[in-house]
Amino acid sequence: MSSSTELTEKKVFLLKSLDGVIFEVEESVAVQLEVIRELIEGDCARPFISLYNVTSEILALVIEYCKHHAETCSGGTSATIADEDLKTFDNEFMNVDENILLELCSAADYLDIKSLFELTCRTLASLIKDRTIIEVRKMFNVENDFSVVEEKAVRKEFAWAFK
Amino acid sequence: MPGGSIPSFPQEIIVDILSRLPAKSIGQFKCVSRRWRFLLSDSQFINTNLNLRTEEENIILISPNHSLQSITDVGGDPVVLRTLKFQPGLPDTWTEVVGSSNGLVLLVNEEDEKFLVNPTTLNQVKIPDSPLALMKPGSFSMHGLGYDASSDDYKIVTLSYYDTDNEYEPDCADTFVDLYSVKRGV
Numbered sequence: 001m002s003s004s005t006e007l008t009e010k011k012v013f014l015l016k017s018l019d020g021v022i023f024e025v026e027e028s029v030a031v032q033l034e035v036i037r038e039l040i041e042g043d044c045a046r047p048f049i050s051l052y053n054v055t056s057e058i059l060a061l062v063i064e065y066c067k068h069h070a071e072t073c074s075g076g077t078s079a080t081i082a083d084e085d086l087k088t089f090d091n092e093f094m095n096v097d098e099n100i101l102l103e104l105c106s107a108a109d110y111l112d113i114k115s116l117f118e119l120t121c122r123t124l125a126s127l128i129k130d131r132t133i134i135e136v137r138k139m140f141n142v143e144n145d146f147s148v149v150e151e152k153a154v155r156k157e158f159a160w161a162f163k
Numbered sequence: 164m165p166g167g168s169i170p171s172f173p174q175e176i177i178v179d180i181l182s183r184l185p186a187k188s189i190g191q192f193k194c195v196s197r198r199w200r201f202l203l204s205d206s207q208f209i210n211t212n213l214n215l216r217t218e219e220e221n222i223i224l225i226s227p228n229h230s231l232q233s234i235t236d237v238g239g240d241p242v243v244l245r246t247l248k249f250q251p252g253l254p255d256t257w258t259e260v261v262g263s264s265n266g267l268v269l270l271v272n273e274e275d276e277k278f279l280v281n282p283t284t285l286n287q288v289k290i291p292d293s294p295l296a297l298m299k300p301g302s303f304s305m306h307g308l309g310y311d312a313s314s315d316d317y318k319i320v321t322l323s324y325y326d327t328d329n330e331y332e333p334d335c336a337d338t339f340v341d342l343y344s345v346k347r348g349v
Contacts, residue, residue: 102172109176117179125183133195140177142196154194160284161190 014048015063021056023063028074032066034112053110058103065093065116094123098139101127178202182211186266186283206315213265223260223268223282230255231270233282249280249287261306264317269308277306277319279345290319293341297323302339316346 011027013036031037039045051059068089072082094101105120128136137144146154155162181192181203189212193200202208222234231247256273263269269290270278277290304323311318321341343349 105180106173106176109173109179121176121180122183124180128180129184129188133191136192137195140172142199144195145197146194150197151194154200158190158193160286161187161193 012047013045015059016048016050017054017056017059018052019056021059023056023059025063025067026070028070029063029066032070032113033062034114035110051111054107055103058100058107061093061096061100061104062107062111062113062116066113068093069115090119094119098124098127178208182208183215184212185216186212190284221266221282223263225257225260228255229257229273231257231280231282247280247282247285249285253278253287262308264308264310267308267317269306269319271306275304277321279308279317279319288345290343290345292321293339293343295339296321296341297325297337297339314344314346316344318345319343 012024013027013030015023015025015030017023027040031040036045036049039049054062069086072085072089096104101120101124105117105124108114108116108120128139131139136142144151181189184192189203193203220236222236224232224234226232226246233245233247235243235245254272257270258273259271261269261271261277266281266283268280268282270280272278277292278287279290280287302323302325304321306322307320309318309320310316319342321339321343323339323341325337
Protein backbone atom coordinates (compact mmCIF):
# COMPACT_ATOMS: atom_id res chain seq x y z
CA MET A 1 0.00 0.00 0.00
CA SER A 2 1.44 3.43 -0.87
CA SER A 3 1.77 6.14 1.73
CA SER A 4 -0.71 8.46 0.05
CA THR A 5 -3.58 5.98 0.42
CA GLU A 6 -2.62 5.34 4.01
CA LEU A 7 -3.06 9.02 4.80
CA THR A 8 -6.47 9.31 3.21
CA GLU A 9 -9.31 7.84 5.17
CA LYS A 10 -10.10 4.22 4.32
CA LYS A 11 -13.13 3.88 2.12
CA VAL A 12 -15.89 1.76 3.62
CA PHE A 13 -19.02 0.20 2.18
CA LEU A 14 -22.22 -0.77 3.90
CA LEU A 15 -23.62 -4.11 2.76
CA LYS A 16 -27.20 -4.92 3.62
CA SER A 17 -28.31 -8.54 3.81
CA LEU A 18 -31.67 -9.99 2.75
CA ASP A 19 -32.91 -9.86 6.34
CA GLY A 20 -31.85 -6.21 6.78
CA VAL A 21 -28.61 -6.55 8.72
CA ILE A 22 -25.98 -3.99 7.74
CA PHE A 23 -22.29 -4.88 7.60
CA GLU A 24 -19.52 -2.31 7.35
CA VAL A 25 -16.57 -3.45 5.22
CA GLU A 26 -13.40 -1.79 3.97
CA GLU A 27 -12.84 -1.41 0.26
CA SER A 28 -10.06 -4.02 0.26
CA VAL A 29 -12.63 -6.57 1.49
CA ALA A 30 -15.51 -5.35 -0.66
CA VAL A 31 -13.51 -5.69 -3.89
CA GLN A 32 -13.17 -9.44 -3.26
CA LEU A 33 -16.81 -9.56 -4.25
CA GLU A 34 -16.50 -9.34 -8.01
CA VAL A 35 -20.01 -7.80 -8.29
CA ILE A 36 -18.89 -4.90 -6.10
CA ARG A 37 -15.49 -4.55 -7.75
CA GLU A 38 -17.25 -4.10 -11.07
CA LEU A 39 -19.51 -1.43 -9.57
CA ILE A 40 -16.45 0.40 -8.22
CA GLU A 41 -14.58 0.17 -11.50
CA GLY A 42 -17.62 1.38 -13.40
CA ASP A 43 -17.86 4.23 -10.90
CA CYS A 44 -21.37 3.10 -10.02
CA ALA A 45 -20.70 2.03 -6.45
CA ARG A 46 -22.83 3.67 -3.81
CA PRO A 47 -21.55 3.47 -0.24
CA PHE A 48 -24.69 1.53 0.60
CA ILE A 49 -25.31 -1.73 -1.26
CA SER A 50 -28.23 -4.11 -0.78
CA LEU A 51 -27.58 -7.79 -1.39
CA TYR A 52 -30.98 -9.38 -1.84
CA ASN A 53 -29.97 -13.01 -2.13
CA VAL A 54 -27.83 -13.42 0.97
CA THR A 55 -28.95 -13.82 4.56
CA SER A 56 -27.02 -12.13 7.39
CA GLU A 57 -25.81 -15.50 8.67
CA ILE A 58 -24.18 -16.30 5.33
CA LEU A 59 -23.03 -12.75 4.60
CA ALA A 60 -21.17 -12.66 7.94
CA LEU A 61 -19.29 -15.80 6.89
CA VAL A 62 -18.58 -14.44 3.41
CA ILE A 63 -17.15 -11.25 4.90
CA GLU A 64 -15.04 -13.24 7.36
CA TYR A 65 -13.63 -15.21 4.42
CA CYS A 66 -12.94 -12.12 2.28
CA LYS A 67 -11.40 -10.25 5.20
CA HIS A 68 -9.00 -13.07 5.95
CA HIS A 69 -8.03 -13.44 2.31
CA ALA A 70 -7.57 -9.67 1.87
CA GLU A 71 -5.43 -9.36 5.00
CA THR A 72 -3.28 -12.40 4.20
CA CYS A 73 -2.64 -11.25 0.65
CA SER A 74 -1.77 -7.64 1.58
CA GLY A 75 0.36 -8.58 4.61
CA GLY A 76 4.15 -8.56 4.31
CA THR A 77 4.48 -12.34 4.63
CA SER A 78 6.12 -14.36 1.89
CA ALA A 79 3.91 -15.99 -0.72
CA THR A 80 4.51 -19.53 0.55
CA ILE A 81 3.64 -18.66 4.16
CA ALA A 82 0.55 -16.79 2.97
CA ASP A 83 -0.44 -19.82 0.86
CA GLU A 84 -0.07 -22.17 3.82
CA ASP A 85 -2.02 -19.81 6.05
CA LEU A 86 -4.87 -19.56 3.53
CA LYS A 87 -4.98 -23.33 3.13
CA THR A 88 -5.31 -23.83 6.89
CA PHE A 89 -7.92 -21.10 7.11
CA ASP A 90 -9.91 -22.52 4.16
CA ASN A 91 -9.90 -26.01 5.67
CA GLU A 92 -11.23 -24.75 8.97
CA PHE A 93 -13.67 -22.43 7.24
CA MET A 94 -15.20 -25.38 5.37
CA ASN A 95 -15.81 -27.23 8.62
CA VAL A 96 -19.48 -26.21 8.77
CA ASP A 97 -22.89 -27.78 8.41
CA GLU A 98 -23.76 -29.04 4.95
CA ASN A 99 -26.68 -26.65 4.48
CA ILE A 100 -24.40 -23.73 5.30
CA LEU A 101 -21.95 -25.05 2.69
CA LEU A 102 -24.67 -25.14 0.06
CA GLU A 103 -25.75 -21.60 0.94
CA LEU A 104 -22.14 -20.36 0.93
CA CYS A 105 -21.65 -21.92 -2.49
CA SER A 106 -24.76 -20.27 -3.83
CA ALA A 107 -23.74 -16.90 -2.27
CA ALA A 108 -20.23 -17.15 -3.73
CA ASP A 109 -21.82 -17.67 -7.13
CA TYR A 110 -24.21 -14.71 -6.70
CA LEU A 111 -21.52 -12.37 -5.33
CA ASP A 112 -19.00 -13.73 -7.84
CA ILE A 113 -16.18 -14.68 -5.45
CA LYS A 114 -14.28 -17.19 -7.55
CA SER A 115 -11.96 -18.65 -4.90
CA LEU A 116 -14.83 -19.22 -2.46
CA PHE A 117 -16.99 -20.73 -5.18
CA GLU A 118 -14.20 -23.14 -6.14
CA LEU A 119 -13.57 -24.00 -2.50
CA THR A 120 -17.23 -24.73 -1.70
CA CYS A 121 -17.79 -26.70 -4.92
CA ARG A 122 -14.77 -28.90 -4.21
CA THR A 123 -15.77 -29.41 -0.59
CA LEU A 124 -19.33 -30.35 -1.55
CA ALA A 125 -18.06 -32.68 -4.28
CA SER A 126 -15.84 -34.54 -1.82
CA LEU A 127 -18.76 -34.72 0.64
CA ILE A 128 -21.16 -36.31 -1.83
CA LYS A 129 -18.80 -38.50 -3.85
CA ASP A 130 -19.40 -41.59 -1.71
CA ARG A 131 -23.09 -41.03 -1.07
CA THR A 132 -25.80 -43.33 -2.28
CA ILE A 133 -28.16 -42.32 -5.06
CA ILE A 134 -31.02 -42.06 -2.57
CA GLU A 135 -29.02 -39.70 -0.33
CA VAL A 136 -28.07 -37.52 -3.30
CA ARG A 137 -31.68 -37.34 -4.50
CA LYS A 138 -32.72 -36.18 -1.04
CA MET A 139 -29.89 -33.65 -0.74
CA PHE A 140 -30.65 -31.88 -4.02
CA ASN A 141 -34.39 -32.55 -3.99
CA VAL A 142 -34.30 -34.52 -7.21
CA GLU A 143 -37.32 -36.59 -8.09
CA ASN A 144 -36.58 -40.07 -9.38
CA ASP A 145 -38.40 -40.02 -12.71
CA PHE A 146 -37.07 -43.37 -13.93
CA SER A 147 -39.59 -46.18 -14.16
CA VAL A 148 -38.62 -49.35 -12.27
CA VAL A 149 -37.58 -51.00 -15.54
CA GLU A 150 -35.59 -47.95 -16.68
CA GLU A 151 -33.77 -47.64 -13.39
CA LYS A 152 -32.83 -51.30 -13.51
CA ALA A 153 -31.51 -50.85 -17.05
CA VAL A 154 -29.53 -47.70 -16.26
CA ARG A 155 -28.00 -49.31 -13.17
CA LYS A 156 -26.97 -52.24 -15.32
CA GLU A 157 -25.46 -49.91 -17.93
CA PHE A 158 -23.34 -48.19 -15.29
CA ALA A 159 -22.66 -51.31 -13.21
CA TRP A 160 -18.91 -50.54 -13.37
CA ALA A 161 -19.51 -47.49 -11.18
CA PHE A 162 -21.05 -49.53 -8.36
CA LYS A 163 -18.20 -52.03 -8.04
CA MET B 164 -28.47 -40.26 6.90
CA PRO B 165 -26.21 -37.28 6.26
CA GLY B 166 -27.36 -33.88 5.16
CA GLY B 167 -30.56 -32.03 4.61
CA SER B 168 -31.67 -30.31 1.47
CA ILE B 169 -32.26 -26.89 -0.01
CA PRO B 170 -35.61 -26.55 -1.76
CA SER B 171 -34.53 -24.87 -4.98
CA PHE B 172 -30.81 -25.08 -5.28
CA PRO B 173 -29.79 -23.62 -8.68
CA GLN B 174 -29.29 -26.25 -11.34
CA GLU B 175 -26.14 -24.56 -12.76
CA ILE B 176 -24.44 -24.74 -9.38
CA ILE B 177 -25.33 -28.41 -9.00
CA VAL B 178 -23.62 -29.00 -12.34
CA ASP B 179 -20.57 -27.04 -11.11
CA ILE B 180 -20.36 -29.27 -8.04
CA LEU B 181 -20.88 -32.50 -9.99
CA SER B 182 -18.19 -31.55 -12.50
CA ARG B 183 -15.66 -31.87 -9.68
CA LEU B 184 -16.57 -35.49 -8.91
CA PRO B 185 -14.47 -38.54 -9.77
CA ALA B 186 -15.61 -40.68 -12.70
CA LYS B 187 -17.01 -43.43 -10.51
CA SER B 188 -19.40 -41.12 -8.66
CA ILE B 189 -20.50 -39.61 -11.97
CA GLY B 190 -21.30 -43.10 -13.27
CA GLN B 191 -23.40 -43.79 -10.17
CA PHE B 192 -25.18 -40.45 -10.22
CA LYS B 193 -26.30 -41.01 -13.81
CA CYS B 194 -28.84 -43.26 -12.10
CA VAL B 195 -30.28 -40.39 -9.99
CA SER B 196 -32.81 -39.21 -12.58
CA ARG B 197 -33.35 -38.83 -16.33
CA ARG B 198 -32.29 -35.19 -16.14
CA TRP B 199 -29.07 -35.99 -14.27
CA ARG B 200 -28.27 -38.75 -16.68
CA PHE B 201 -28.59 -36.26 -19.54
CA LEU B 202 -26.56 -33.57 -17.74
CA LEU B 203 -23.76 -35.92 -16.78
CA SER B 204 -23.46 -37.37 -20.30
CA ASP B 205 -23.16 -33.99 -22.00
CA SER B 206 -19.87 -33.61 -23.88
CA GLN B 207 -19.25 -30.14 -22.46
CA PHE B 208 -19.74 -31.52 -18.94
CA ILE B 209 -17.28 -34.32 -19.66
CA ASN B 210 -14.64 -31.89 -20.92
CA THR B 211 -15.06 -29.60 -17.90
CA ASN B 212 -14.79 -32.63 -15.63
CA LEU B 213 -11.55 -33.74 -17.29
CA ASN B 214 -10.06 -30.28 -16.83
CA LEU B 215 -11.13 -29.91 -13.20
CA ARG B 216 -10.05 -33.28 -11.89
CA THR B 217 -6.40 -32.33 -11.78
CA GLU B 218 -5.77 -33.55 -8.23
CA GLU B 219 -6.61 -37.09 -9.19
CA GLU B 220 -3.74 -39.25 -10.32
CA ASN B 221 -3.94 -42.65 -11.88
CA ILE B 222 -0.95 -44.81 -12.57
CA ILE B 223 -1.31 -47.80 -14.86
CA LEU B 224 1.29 -50.50 -14.80
CA ILE B 225 1.83 -54.06 -15.95
CA SER B 226 2.69 -56.53 -13.22
CA PRO B 227 5.35 -59.26 -13.71
CA ASN B 228 2.55 -61.76 -14.45
CA HIS B 229 1.32 -59.50 -17.30
CA SER B 230 -1.89 -58.38 -15.63
CA LEU B 231 -2.83 -54.73 -15.60
CA GLN B 232 -2.87 -52.79 -12.34
CA SER B 233 -4.02 -49.30 -11.53
CA ILE B 234 -2.98 -47.10 -8.64
CA THR B 235 -5.40 -44.29 -7.87
CA ASP B 236 -4.44 -41.31 -5.76
CA VAL B 237 -7.22 -38.83 -5.19
CA GLY B 238 -5.73 -35.96 -3.17
CA GLY B 239 -5.95 -36.87 0.51
CA ASP B 240 -7.71 -40.23 0.28
CA PRO B 241 -5.80 -43.48 0.75
CA VAL B 242 -4.10 -44.77 -2.37
CA VAL B 243 -6.00 -47.63 -4.02
CA LEU B 244 -4.35 -50.46 -5.94
CA ARG B 245 -6.52 -52.72 -8.04
CA THR B 246 -6.06 -55.28 -10.76
CA LEU B 247 -8.03 -54.46 -13.90
CA LYS B 248 -10.00 -57.47 -15.07
CA PHE B 249 -11.50 -57.14 -18.50
CA GLN B 250 -14.29 -59.30 -19.83
CA PRO B 251 -13.56 -63.00 -20.10
CA GLY B 252 -11.77 -64.03 -23.24
CA LEU B 253 -9.20 -61.29 -22.94
CA PRO B 254 -6.24 -62.95 -21.26
CA ASP B 255 -3.74 -61.05 -19.13
CA THR B 256 -0.86 -61.00 -21.58
CA TRP B 257 -0.11 -57.30 -21.59
CA THR B 258 3.39 -56.34 -22.58
CA GLU B 259 3.34 -52.58 -23.01
CA VAL B 260 1.47 -49.48 -21.88
CA VAL B 261 1.92 -47.36 -24.98
CA GLY B 262 0.43 -44.16 -23.71
CA SER B 263 -2.64 -42.46 -22.36
CA SER B 264 -4.85 -39.52 -23.17
CA ASN B 265 -7.66 -38.11 -20.99
CA GLY B 266 -7.76 -41.32 -18.98
CA LEU B 267 -7.90 -43.70 -21.97
CA VAL B 268 -4.97 -46.08 -22.21
CA LEU B 269 -3.46 -47.79 -25.25
CA LEU B 270 -2.05 -51.24 -24.52
CA VAL B 271 -0.22 -53.89 -26.50
CA ASN B 272 -0.31 -57.61 -25.66
CA GLU B 273 1.97 -60.55 -26.40
CA GLU B 274 0.34 -61.05 -29.79
CA ASP B 275 1.24 -57.44 -30.67
CA GLU B 276 -2.46 -56.60 -30.68
CA LYS B 277 -3.48 -53.09 -29.70
CA PHE B 278 -6.30 -52.39 -27.26
CA LEU B 279 -7.71 -49.06 -26.21
CA VAL B 280 -9.09 -49.39 -22.68
CA ASN B 281 -10.90 -47.24 -20.17
CA PRO B 282 -9.50 -48.29 -16.77
CA THR B 283 -12.51 -46.83 -14.96
CA THR B 284 -15.35 -48.46 -16.89
CA LEU B 285 -13.24 -51.44 -18.03
CA ASN B 286 -14.53 -50.89 -21.54
CA GLN B 287 -12.08 -52.06 -24.16
CA VAL B 288 -11.82 -51.86 -27.92
CA LYS B 289 -9.45 -53.84 -30.08
CA ILE B 290 -7.70 -51.61 -32.58
CA PRO B 291 -7.48 -53.50 -35.87
CA ASP B 292 -4.33 -53.52 -37.95
CA SER B 293 -4.56 -51.91 -41.35
CA PRO B 294 -5.03 -54.45 -44.14
CA LEU B 295 -2.01 -52.82 -45.77
CA ALA B 296 0.22 -53.22 -42.70
CA LEU B 297 3.55 -54.99 -42.92
CA MET B 298 3.56 -58.72 -42.16
CA LYS B 299 3.69 -59.25 -38.39
CA PRO B 300 6.59 -61.67 -38.04
CA GLY B 301 9.65 -59.84 -39.24
CA SER B 302 8.47 -56.29 -38.71
CA PHE B 303 8.58 -54.02 -35.71
CA SER B 304 5.97 -51.49 -34.70
CA MET B 305 5.87 -48.40 -32.54
CA HIS B 306 2.58 -46.89 -31.41
CA GLY B 307 1.25 -43.61 -30.15
CA LEU B 308 -2.10 -42.34 -28.85
CA GLY B 309 -3.31 -38.76 -28.88
CA TYR B 310 -6.41 -36.58 -28.70
CA ASP B 311 -7.18 -34.44 -31.73
CA ALA B 312 -9.14 -31.43 -30.48
CA SER B 313 -10.01 -30.19 -33.98
CA SER B 314 -12.05 -33.31 -34.73
CA ASP B 315 -12.80 -34.26 -31.09
CA ASP B 316 -11.35 -37.69 -31.75
CA TYR B 317 -8.66 -39.99 -30.42
CA LYS B 318 -6.08 -41.12 -32.93
CA ILE B 319 -3.62 -43.95 -32.89
CA VAL B 320 -0.47 -43.87 -34.98
CA THR B 321 1.43 -47.04 -35.78
CA LEU B 322 4.85 -46.89 -37.35
CA SER B 323 6.18 -50.21 -38.64
CA TYR B 324 9.38 -51.20 -40.34
CA TYR B 325 11.15 -54.40 -41.31
CA ASP B 326 13.86 -55.84 -39.17
CA THR B 327 17.24 -55.06 -40.70
CA ASP B 328 19.31 -56.66 -37.95
CA ASN B 329 20.49 -53.17 -37.17
CA GLU B 330 18.26 -51.41 -34.69
CA TYR B 331 19.96 -48.06 -35.18
CA GLU B 332 19.43 -48.00 -38.93
CA PRO B 333 15.99 -49.31 -39.70
CA ASP B 334 15.23 -49.89 -43.33
CA CYS B 335 13.32 -46.70 -44.00
CA ALA B 336 12.37 -47.79 -47.50
CA ASP B 337 9.93 -50.28 -46.01
CA THR B 338 8.33 -48.11 -43.39
CA PHE B 339 4.56 -48.19 -42.98
CA VAL B 340 2.57 -45.57 -41.13
CA ASP B 341 -1.01 -46.25 -40.08
CA LEU B 342 -3.33 -43.63 -38.63
CA TYR B 343 -6.45 -44.96 -36.93
CA SER B 344 -9.38 -42.75 -35.97
CA VAL B 345 -11.21 -44.10 -32.93
CA LYS B 346 -14.38 -42.18 -33.74
CA ARG B 347 -14.58 -43.38 -37.33
CA GLY B 348 -13.21 -46.85 -36.59
CA VAL B 349 -10.84 -46.86 -39.58
